[in-house]
Amino acid sequence: MRKRILETPAEQVTYANLLFYGAWAAIGILILTYVIYVSGILDPYVPLDQLTRYWSKPVGQYVHGANVPLGWGWATLLHKGDFLNFLGIVLLAGMTIICYAAVLPAFVKRRDVAYVVIIILEILVLCLGASGIFGTGGH
Secondary structure (H helix, E strand, O other), X not given: OOOOOXXXXXXXXXXXHHHHHHHHHHHHHHHHHHHHHHHOOOOOOOOHHHHHHHOOOOHHHHHHHHOOOOHHHHHHHOOOHHHHOHHHHXXXXXXXXXXXXXXXXXXXXXXXXXXXXXXXXXXXXXXHHXXXXXXXXXX
C-alpha cells in the first residue's frame, strides 16, 4: 500500500501562522497591559477605591454609576490603565478578520470566486457586527 502525502495549501499555512503568532502577541499585550494597570503606571478610569462599589451591581448600573462609555467609546480611554488592556482583547478578537484579509489575495489571484465571495462576506459580517451599527453592541 502506498502512503499518500498530503500537502497543506499555502493559504492554510498562512492563516494558521498568523493566527498562532497573533494570538500569542495578543496574550503578550494582555500581560503587559495588566502589569501596567496593576503597577499604577497609568491611572485607571475607575479608581480602585470605587471599583469595589460596582463589583456586585448589574452591568447597566456599573456603566451608569462609573460613567463608562458604551460601544467603541473605550477607544478614547486608552490612556487609562483599566482600558489599555482592551488592545489585547481587540487584537485577539480581530485575528479572524486579519487572517482572512491575509489569505484573500491568494484566492483572488487563483480566481477562486467562491472563496473570494465567502471571505469578503465573512470579513464584512465580522466588521459590521463589531461596529455596533445594527445595535448588536459592538463591544
